[in-house]
Amino acid sequence: MSNTRRRAANIMHTKIIWPLTALAAILLFNLFFVPGFFHMEIKDGHLFGSLIDILNRAAPIMVIAIGMTLVIAKEGIDISVGSVLAIAGAVAISLIGVVPLWMAIGAALIVGALCGLWNGVLIAYLGIQPMVGTLILMTVGRGIAQLITEGKVLTTDSKSYGFIGKGFFLGLPFSIFIAAFVFLLVLYLKKRTALGLFLEATGTNKVSSEYAGVEPRKIYLFVYIVCGLCAAIAGLLVSSNISSADANNAGLWIELDAILAVVIGGTSMRGGRFFLAGTVIGALFIQSLTTTIYSMGVPPERIMVVKAIVVIIVSLMQSDRFRQMFQQKSKKAVIG
Amino acid sequence: MRSGDVLLKMEEVSKTFPGVKALSDVNFTLRQGEVHALMGENGAGKSTLIKVLTGVHPMDQGKVYLNGRPIVARSPLEAQHLGISTVYQEINLCTNLSVAENLYIGRLPRRRGAIDWKKMHADSEQLLRRLNLNLDVKKSLSDYSVAIQQMVAIARAVDMSSGVLILDEPTSSLDAQEVQQLFAVMRKLRDEGMGIVFVTHFLDQVYEITDRITILRNGSLVGEYETSKLSKSSLVTHMIGREWKEEDEHRKTESSYTPEVVMAAKSLTRAGSIKPVSLSVRKGEVVGLAGLLGSGRSEFANLIFGIDQADSGVMTLGAEQFQSMNPKKAIRQGIGFCPEDRKIAGIVGELTIRENIVLALQAKKGIFNYIPLKKQQEIAQRFIDLLRIKTPSMEQRIDNLSGGNQQKVILARWLATEPKLLILDEPTRGIDVGSKGEIRRLILDLAKSGLSILIISSELQEMIECADRIVVLRDRMQVGEISGGDMNEASIMKMIAEGGGTSEQYPQTGS
Ligand SMILES: Nc1ncnc2c1ncn2[C@@H]1O[C@H](COP(=O)(O)OP(=O)(O)OP(=O)(O)O)[C@@H](O)[C@H]1O
Numbered sequence: 001m002s003n004t005r006r007r008a009a010n011i012m013h014t015k016i017i018w019p020l021t022a023l024a025a026i027l028l029f030n031l032f033f034v035p036g037f038f039h040m041e042i043k044d045g046h047l048f049g050s051l052i053d054i055l056n057r058a059a060p061i062m063v064i065a066i067g068m069t070l071v072i073a074k075e076g077i078d079i080s081v082g083s084v085l086a087i088a089g090a091v092a093i094s095l096i097g098v099v100p101l102w103m104a105i106g107a108a109l110i111v112g113a114l115c116g117l118w119n120g121v122l123i124a125y126l127g128i129q130p131m132v133g134t135l136i137l138m139t140v141g142r143g144i145a146q147l148i149t150e151g152k153v154l155t156t157d158s159k160s161y162g163f164i165g166k167g168f169f170l171g172l173p174f175s176i177f178i179a180a181f182v183f184l185l186v187l188y189l190k191k192r193t194a195l196g197l198f199l200e201a202t203g204t205n206k207v208s209s210e211y212a213g214v215e216p217r218k219i220y221l222f223v224y225i226v227c228g229l230c231a232a233i234a235g236l237l238v239s240s241n242i243s244s245a246d247a248n249n250a251g252l253w254i255e256l257d258a259i260l261a262v263v264i265g266g267t268s269m270r271g272g273r274f275f276l277a278g279t280v281i282g283a284l285f286i287q288s289l290t291t292t293i294y295s296m297g298v299p300p301e302r303i304m305v306v307k308a309i310v311v312i313i314v315s316l317m318q319s320d321r322f323r324q325m326f327q328q329k330s331k332k333a334v335i336g
Numbered sequence: 337m338r339s340g341d342v343l344l345k346m347e348e349v350s351k352t353f354p355g356v357k358a359l360s361d362v363n364f365t366l367r368q369g370e371v372h373a374l375m376g377e378n379g380a381g382k383s384t385l386i387k388v389l390t391g392v393h394p395m396d397q398g399k400v401y402l403n404g405r406p407i408v409a410r411s412p413l414e415a416q417h418l419g420i421s422t423v424y425q426e427i428n429l430c431t432n433l434s435v436a437e438n439l440y441i442g443r444l445p446r447r448r449g450a451i452d453w454k455k456m457h458a459d460s461e462q463l464l465r466r467l468n469l470n471l472d473v474k475k476s477l478s479d480y481s482v483a484i485q486q487m488v489a490i491a492r493a494v495d496m497s498s499g500v501l502i503l504d505e506p507t508s509s510l511d512a513q514e515v516q517q518l519f520a521v522m523r524k525l526r527d528e529g530m531g532i533v534f535v536t537h538f539l540d541q542v543y544e545i546t547d548r549i550t551i552l553r554n555g556s557l558v559g560e561y562e563t564s565k566l567s568k569s570s571l572v573t574h575m576i577g578r579e580w581k582e583e584d585e586h587r588k589t590e591s592s593y594t595p596e597v598v599m600a601a602k603s604l605t606r607a608g609s610i611k612p613v614s615l616s617v618r619k620g621e622v623v624g625l626a627g628l629l630g631s632g633r634s635e636f637a638n639l640i641f642g643i644d645q646a647d648s649g650v651m652t653l654g655a656e657q658f659q660s661m662n663p664k665k666a667i668r669q670g671i672g673f674c675p676e677d678r679k680i681a682g683i684v685g686e687l688t689i690r691e692n693i694v695l696a697l698q699a700k701k702g703i704f705n706y707i708p709l710k711k712q713q714e715i716a717q718r719f720i721d722l723l724r725i726k727t728p729s730m731e732q733r734i735d736n737l738s739g740g741n742q743q744k745v746i747l748a749r750w751l752a753t754e755p756k757l758l759i760l761d762e763p764t765r766g767i768d769v770g771s772k773g774e775i776r777r778l779i780l781d782l783a784k785s786g787l788s789i790l791i792i793s794s795e796l797q798e799m800i801e802c803a804d805r806i807v808v809l810r811d812r813m814q815v816g817e818i819s820g821g822d823m824n825e826a827s828i829m830k831m832i833a834e835g836g837g838t839s840e841q842y843p844q845t846g847s
C-alpha cells in the first residue's frame with residue numbers, strides 16, 4: 001500500500017515541480033539582479049518588503065485562480081471574473097455607510113454568487129459554450145458596476161473595511177489569511193467530500209459520469225457559483241486595498257493571470273485532474289514575475305511581451321508531450 | 337511474391353510500461369495471403385504488440401521487417417504509409433463528423449484545391465457497399481450504433497490497406513450477420529495476397545477464418561500454430577497456462593427466483609426508440625433480452641435506468657411507481673447498469689482503477705457522505721481479487737489497462753453498489769474465454785443470493801446459460817418470450833426471424 005501511495009505522491013510531485021521550479025528561478029533571479037528584493041524590515045510590528053508586497057498582491061489572483069481551477073477542471077472557463085470582481089467591489093463600497101459593514105460585505109458576496117449562478121445556468125442548463133457564456137457577463141459586468149458607482153470612482157474611509165486588504169495580522173498582510181482560508185476550504189471540499197472525485201470524473205468523461213449517477217449539471221452549477229464567490233472575495237480585497245471602487249479598472253485582465261496560474265499549476269485546460277496547491281504556487285509565480293518586471297524598470301509597453309515569453313516557457317514545461325519530445329530529441333542526440 | 341512468403345516479421349520485441357512487462361522477446365511472423373489470429377488472455381499483450389508495431393508506443397527493443405526490409409514506424413501515420421492499416425481496439429473515430437468524412441479524413445479528395453464532396457460521398461457509398469452497408473454517408477457518425485461505427489472503422493482501414501491489415505477485436509460489437517460480411521471481405525483480401533492479423537476472444541471465429549494462431553501469455557510468446565492442427569482445448573490451455581476443458585453445456589439447472597417482483601415495466605415507450613414493452617423481473621431471476629442489433633434491447637435498458645425518458649408507461653420498483661427516471665434516482669432505487677459502450681459511457685479514463693470502482697457507490701451515497709480512502713482501497717482490492725483484474729496497482733489509470741480488464745472494472749463499479757437489479761448490456765464484451773466462464777458463474781451466484789439480473793448479450797449461448805427466461809425483441813417491439821427448456825439458439829433465432837414486416841437493415845440508435 002505504501003508503494004501505491006508513494007507512486008501517487010510521485011505524480012503530484014511531477015506536476016507541482018514545474019511551478020515550484022519557476023518560482024524558485026524567479027526568486028533566484030531577483031536575488032542577483034534586484035538589490036534589496038529580499039530585504040525585510042519590521043515597522044509597527046508588521047513586516048515590510050518586496051516579498052510581503054508580492055504576497056499581498058498575489059492574494060486576489062490566488063483566490064480567483066482557486067475558483068478558476070474548479071471551473072477548468074470541469075473543462076470550462078470563466079472570463080467574467082474581472083467584471084465580477086469590479087461589481088462586488090462596487091456593491092461593497094456603495095453600501096458602506098448605508099448599511100452595517102457586515103451587510104455590505106455579505107451583499108457583495110451574494111452578488112458574486114449570483115453572477116456565478118448566472119454563468120452556471122447559461123452553461124450547464126442552456127448548453128452555451130463556457131467562453132461565450134461568460135463573455136456575456138465579462139462585457140455587461142463592467143456596465144453593471146458603472147451603474148452601481150454611477151460612473152464615478154467611489155471611495156470609502158472606513159478603517160475596518162480597509163483592514164481586509166491593507167491590514168496586518170500576526171505581522172503578515174491580512175489578505176494572505178483570507179486566501180489561505182479559501183484555499184483550505186476548497187481543499188477540504190476536494191479531499192473530504194466527493195466533490196473532487198465527481199468534478200474530476202465529469203471533467204474527464206461526462207457521459208460515463210452521468211451513467212455512474214453523478215449529476216454533471218449540478219456540479220457545473222456549483223463550480224461556477226464558487227468561482228463567482230471567489231471573484232467577489234477578490235473584489236473585496238482589491239477595493240479594500242485602495243479604499244475605492246473603480247468600475248472600469250478594478251481587476252482588469254485578472255482572468256488572464258488567474259488562468260495562467262491554473263495552467264502553470266498543472267491543471268489541464270482539457271479538464272479532469274486538478275491541482276489546488278499547484279494553482280497557488282502558479283499565482284505566486286505570476287505575481288512575482290509581474291513585480292520583478294516592474295522593479296527591473298522594463299518599459300510598460302514591453303511588460304506584456306516579457307511576461308508572455310516567460311509564461312509560454314513554463315506552460316510548455318508543464319506539457320507532458322512537449323517534455324517527451326524534448327527528452328526523445330536529447331536521447332537521440334546522445335545516441336547519434 | 338507468392339502466397340506464403342513472409343510479409344512481416346517482428347523479432348525479439350520487448351516493451352515495458354511502469355510496473356508491467358507488457359512484452360518480452362516476442363517473435364511474430366505474418367505471411368502473405370493468411371489470416372493470423374493473435375490470441376491470449378486479457379492483458380497478455382496483444383494490443384501492445386500491435387501498438388508497438390504501428391508506432392503508437394515506441395518499443396524498448398526489437399526489430400521489424402516488412403518484405404524483408406527493416407522498418408521503424410514512429411507513428412500510426414508512418415505505419416499507414418508503409419502499408420500497415422490498423423483498426424485499434426479502442427476505435428478512434430470522430431463521431432461528430434459525417435460517415436464520409438471519417439472514411440476520408442486525412443485524404444479528402446480534392447478538385448482544384450477544394451474538397452470534392454460529391455466524389456467523397458459517392459466513393460464512401462461504394463466503399464461501404466463492399467461491407468454490405470447502406471448508410472447515409474452525410475449523417476454524423478454519432479447517429480449510428482457502436483456496431484456501425486466499428487464497421488466504418490473497418491471499411492476505412494480496408495480501403496487504405498496495402499499489404500498488412502490489423503484488426504484488434506473488430507467483431508466485439510457485431511452480430512452474426514455482420515461478422516459474416518466482414519469475413520467475406522477478409523477472405524477476399526486474403527485471396528488477393530494480403531496478410532491479416534485478427535484479434536478476438538471468440539474461439540469459433542478463430543476456427544472459422546484464421547489459418548494460423550500465435551499465442552501470447554503474460555507478455556511472452558507461447559508459440560505459433562496452424563489453426564487446423566490445434567484443438568480448441570489445447571488453444572485455451574496454451575492461453576491460460578493450465579489444463580482447460582470445454583465446459584459441458586452447463587445450462588442453468590435450478591432457478592432460484594422468488595415470486596416477489598423487483599421491477600415491473602408496464603408499456604414503457606419512447607417514440608422512435610422503442611414501442612411499448614412490458615416486462616417484470618422477480619427477485620433472484622435472470623432475464624435475458626435477445627434481438628438483433630438495433631432491435632431495441634439497449635434502448636429499453638436506457639429507459640429503465642433513466643438515461644432516456646419514457647414518453648409513456650409506468651415502472652414499478654418494489655412498492656413505488658415511477659413515471660420518470662434518472663440514473664441517480666435509479667441507483668438509489670438499487671438499480672445498476674453496465675452499459676454497452678465501454679469507452680464512451682463506461683470508463684473515466686484519467687481516473688484510477690480505485691476511483692472508477694467507487695464512483696457509482698459514491699454517487700449513491702451522495703457528495704457529502706465521502707467514502708474514506710481506506711474503505712475505498714478495501715473495496716477496490718476486493719473486486720480486483722474477485723474479478724482477477726490484472727494491474728500492477730489500483731492507483732493505475734484505468735485507460736492503461738487492457739480492454740478486457742477495463743470491462744471488469746466497470747462490472748466491479750456496479751457490483752460495489754450492491755444493487756437489487758443489475759442490468760448488464762454486453763457484460764463480457766472483450767473478456768477472455770477463461771474470465772467469461774468466471775463471470776457467468778458469478779452472475780449465477782449473485783442471482784442465487786437474491787440479485788435480479790437483466791442481461792443483454794449478442795452471444796445467445798451465454799444468455800441461454802444464465803437466464804431463466806428470455807424476452808425477444810424485434811424491430812423495437814417485444815415479440816415474445818421463451819423460458820426453461822425451450823430456450824436454445826434455434827428457438828430464439830426463429831422468434832427473432834419471425835414476426836413479419838421488414839425494416840431498414842441498420843436502424844440507428846437513439847432518436
Ligand atoms: N499505456 C499503458 N500504460 C501502462 N500499462 C499499459 C499500457 N497499455 C497496456 N498496459 C499494460 O500492458 C499489459 C498488456 O496490455 P494489452 O492491452 O496489450 O493486453 P491485451 O492482450 O490486448 O488484452 P485484452 O484482451 O484485454 O485487450 C496489461 O497488463 C496492461 O495493463
Ligand SMILES: [Mg+2]
Pocket residue numbers: 382383384425504738739740
Ligand atoms: Mg487488447
